[in-house]
Amino acid sequence: QVQLVESGGGSVQAGGSLRLSCTASGYSKCMGWFRQAPGKEREGVAVIYTGDTGGDSTYYRDSVKGRFTISRDNAEHAVFLQMNSLKPEDTAMYYCVAGGTLGWANCRLSFVVDSLLDAWGQGTLVTVSS
Numbered sequence: 001q002v003q004l005v006e007s008g009g010g011s012v013q014a015g016g017s018l019r020l021s022c023t024a025s026g027y028s029k030c031m032g033w034f035r036q037a038p039g040k041e042r043e044g045v046a047v048i049y050t051g052d053t054g055g056d057s058t059y060y061r062d063s064v065k066g067r068f069t070i071s072r073d074n075a076e077h078a079v080f081l082q083m084n085s086l087k088p089e090d091t092a093m094y095y096c097v098a099g100g101t102l103g104w105a106n107c108r109l110s111f112v113v114d115s116l117l118d119a120w121g122q123g124t125l126v127t128v129s130s
Helices: 104-109
Strands: 004-007 012-013 018-024 028-038 044-048 056-060 068-073 078-085 092-099 125-127
Touching: 004 092, 012 018, 018 028, 018 092, 018 125, 028 068, 028 078, 028 104, 044 068, 044 078, 044 104, 056 104
Parallel strands: 012 125
Antiparallel strands: 004 018, 018 078, 028 044, 028 092, 044 056, 068 078, 092 125
16 A cells, blocks of 8 residues: 655635645555545546556546646656645545556546545645635
């Protein structure tokens, strides 16, 4: 099981930007970000999957499409989340996740079946003020 360490959280005003980073102790084809706001259920934000040919596929929750971008550096075992046009409703603890043996279909399915994932980071807090 890989170990995940997040960084980059902080406080920002609405409309601002933050970039989250996550470094893993090993390689996982499926990596991504989840978040949990106070009093709410944990939800998938974005996942990225590197196929056998080396190309990346991405999947986002509707509410962040066009504002957030997930990317990865496989050489560094890192995944990033660029968050632009932040809104107060984006306030949450953000968790880096990994599913080392998942295929693309299950990587996407992890949005609703997060037990498919096998590694979670400790979280980094993002606070967006209005």
